[in-house]
Amino acid sequence: MNKVAAVPPSPLRAFWLKWRFHINVLLLLIPLGFMPKYFADAALFRGDTGIGERIVGDVQVGPWSLTLAEFRNEGPLPDPAGPMKFFNAALCDTCAKQVKATYLRIGKPRSLRAAGVIFFGTPYRMGAALPVPERTPADAELWVTMEGWDGSMHQGSIALSKASPATLAWLKERGAKP
Structure with missing residues (x-):
């Protein structure tokens, strides 16, 4: 065995x-x-x-208004094209049918061709990826340009410090260049 x-x-x-x-x-x-x-x-x-983590508030643009919000309450995110900050917006009920396009830009636009990035999506939940230049001053403003179906154009602004304190802190941390 x-x-x-x-x-x-x-x-x-x-x-x-x-x-x-x-x-x-x-x-x-x-x-x-x-x-x-x-x-x-x-x-x-x-x-x-809602439309974002932090509601900035209402921005009056000529006869129209929109509610602007930061998508995330944080500084700009790195992107191959440069740092990007995401914003959402919602048009007012009465102006949703009157507005053809809405643009967002840091600094006052010189013309419609330089109006900034266009918001995309439905009038009640639009989004835009805004490039943030490294030379953005601390007192910069976000400019909203709205184009109506009748061809009219209106502009309004809000201080960057009010619209996105996180972006301002990000700029200070990186040492904003003149």
């Missing part, structure tokens, strides 16, 4: 056999820790929580 000696399991296999249930539970619980942020982001993208 041949007797085969039992070989003890390797230390790694013994560890796995003893702790596999706990490791699997941990692998399920770790993603659950990120779920609140995931659902908050999903609600923000759907528009369930």
Whole structure:
């Protein structure tokens, strides 16, 4: 008769056999820790929580007005084209059918050709990615240009310090260049 000696399991296999249930539970619980942020982001993208994390306020542009909001209450994000700051806006109910296009820019535009970035989306939830030049002064203004279906153009402004304190802090941190 041949007797085969039992070989003890390797230390790694013994560890796995003893702790596999706990490791699997941990692998399920770790993603659950990120779920609140995931659902908050999903609600923000759907528009369930409003038009942004921080509502700037109403900006009067000629006879029209719009509610401006920072998409995220943070400084500009890096982008290959330069730092970008995201803003959302919603037109007033009465002017939604009268406005053809809405533009946003740092500094006063010289003409419609230099009006800035265009807002995209529905009149009640528009978005724009605004490039932030590194030479932006601390007293800069955000200019909103609106073009009506009748060809009229109106402009309004809001101080950058009021519209996005996080962007101003970001500029100070980077040492705004003259």
